[in-house]
Amino acid sequence: MKLEWLQTFATAAAHESFRQAAEILFISQPAVTIHIKNLEKQLGFNLFTTQGRRVLLSEEGRRFLPHAQAVLKSYHSGLKDMEQWRQGKTRTLTIVISPLLAASVLPRIIRIFTKAHPHIDVVIDVQESVFIERRLHDGSADIGLSLLPASGSNIHQKLLHQEPVLLVAPHDGGDAETMPPLDATTVLTENVVFTYNHPGYWDSLLQMLHTRFPRLQTMTVSQSHVTKRFIEEGLGVSFLPRSAVRRELMEGRVLHVNVPEFDLPQASTYLLYKYTSEEVFQFLSYV
Numbered sequence: 280m281k282l283e284w285l286q287t288f289a290t291a292a293a294h295e296s297f298r299q300a301a302e303i304l305f306i307s308q309p310a311v312t313i314h315i316k317n318l319e320k321q322l323g324f325n326l327f328t329t330q331g332r333r334v335l336l337s338e339e340g341r342r343f344l345p346h347a348q349a350v351l352k353s354y355h356s357g358l359k360d361m362e363q364w365r366q367g368k369t370r371t372l373t374i375v376i377s378p379l380l381a382a383s384v385l386p387r388i389i390r391i392f393t394k395a396h397p398h399i400d401v402v403i404d405v406q407e408s409v410f411i412e413r414r415l416h417d418g419s420a421d422i423g424l425s426l427l428p429a430s431g432s433n434i435h436q437k438l439l440h441q442e443p444v445l446l447v448a449p450h451d452g453g454d455a456e457t458m459p460p461l462d463a464t465t466v467l468t469e470n471v472v473f474t475y476n477h478p479g480y481w482d483s484l485l486q487m488l489h490t491r492f493p494r495l496q497t498m499t500v501s502q503s504h505v506t507k508r509f510i511e512e513g514l515g516v517s518f519l520p521r522s523a524v525r526r527e528l529m530e531g532r533v534l535h536v537n538v539p540e541f542d543l544p545q546a547s548t549y550l551l552y553k554y555t556s557e558e559v560f561q562f563l564s565y566v
Contacts, residue, residue, distance in 0.1 A: 280318070280321055280533065282350075282351070282354060283314060284314045284315075284317055284395055285318070285319075285350055285351055285528050286349045287300060287304060287306075287310075287311055287315065288314070288318055288326060289344065289348055289351060290303055290304055291311060291327070291334065292326075292340065293466070295333060295334055295336070296334065296368065297312060297315075301444070315327065320408075322343065324337070324339040324363070325337050325339065326339065326343065327340055330366050337482040365507075369400045370398060370400050370401070370473060370519050370557065371399070371401075371402060371420050371558070372400070372422065372438065372558040372564055373401075373404060373420045374404065374421070374424065374562075375405075375406050375411050375415070375419075375420045375422070375424075376403065376404070376405060376422050376423070376439065376501070377405075377408045377411065377424065377425055377426050378405055378502065378514065379426065379476075379477065379503045379523055380424050380425075380426070380548060381403070381405045381506060382503075382523075383522045383523055384424075384526075384548070385403070385424070386398065389403070389566070390564050391565075394422060396561055396566065398440060399561070404419070404420055407478070408426040408427040408479075409427065409478060410503055411423040411424075411425045411427075411429060412425070412427075412430060412551065415552065415553045418553075419564075420458070421554070421559050422550065422551070422552050422559060423549075423551035423552065423559060424439075424548065424549075424550060424551075425480050425548075425549045426477060426479045426548065426549070427478050427479055427547070427549065428547070429549070429551050433553060434552070435552050435553070436549050437550045437563075438549055439548045439549060439550050439566065440548040440550075441545040441546065441547050441548075442520050442522055443521050443543065443545060444480060444518050444519065444520055444521075444543045444544050444545065444546050445518065445521055445524065445535050445536075445543070445544075446463060446466065446516065446517060446535070446536040446537075446543070447516055447518070447524050447527075447528075447533050447534070447535060447536070448461060448466050448470070448510065448516045448533065448534050449510055449511065449513040449514075449517060449533060449534070450511075450534050451534065460536075460537065461534060461536045461538075463536050463538040463539070463540060464492075464540070466516055467488070467492055467493075467516070468494070470496070470515045470516045471497065471498050471514065471515035471516070472488070472495060472496065472497045472515060472516055472517060472518075473499075473501045473506045473509060473510070473515050473516070473517040474497045474498065474499055476499070476501060476503045476505075476506040476517060477519070477520065478549055479544075480518075483544060484518060484543070485497070487541055488517050491541065498515065503519060503523050507523070507527060509518070511527070516536070518543065520546035521546075550563070551566060
């Protein structure tokens with residue numbers, strides 16, 4: 280039994296099309312048919328049935344598919360392991376991280392850490408902060424970089440960083456040196472406020488805002504990068520961590536509005552882990 284037959288079968292099964300399988304695998308459609316027929320001959324049963332111009336998995340094909348996929352997964356996993364070994368990578372560290380941190384602080388962390396530890400193969404899993412602890416519990420990640428603290432007692436945590444939250448508004452086209460600063464009350468009463476783009480501070484912040492501005496207009500936008508784009512387009516304003524808008528502020532795409540009326544919250548970053556391994560210890564020491 281050849282691996283290429285299994286790959287052809289798995290691809291054809293996924294798309295229920297010999298034509299699409301041929302396009303994906305860069306082989307001819309007759310070659311796909313030959314691979315399937317050879318595999319069926321060796322197995323002793325048909326893998327597909329036809330329905331008009333479509334091909335569908337037979338009952339035997341549905342039962343055999345997970346076994347074929349397992350063989351292919353094991354083969355590719357072995358190739359990856361040997362390639363990592365050839366490159367000198369003998370350890371793996373899986374980091375699960377929130378999208379906001381992945382887009383702001385992660386590149387610098389990874390660049391320095393991988394340079395200092397070339398033998399460690401770093402795998403990045405981007406997840407919303409509410410799902411990070413689950414990844415650590417089920418063992419699919421070693422380290423979590425989250426915007427939320429741990430809720431379980433068996434998860435270790437370290438508060439890595441706190442930074443100010445800024446009120447960010449669209450650029451008004453004026454000259455920063457000659458135009459008067461934007462008034463926070465005017466900005467908040469005349470614009471929609473995009474909320475819940477960060478999981479750590481919006482409940483308390485909204486309570487404070489509604490007390491001061493009872494008619495505050497809000498819109499939930501769950502992703503920070505979408506929030507920033509909306510602000511740049513002049514659709515509204517929001518409160519975001521300084522690191523999330525550092526580049527946009529430097530490039531003049533958005534404006535920071537001072538809010539002297541009340542104290543804004545801090546945005547926190549937490550490092551979470553469940554088990555201590557050599558790779559986890561090295562990452563903790565680095566951070």
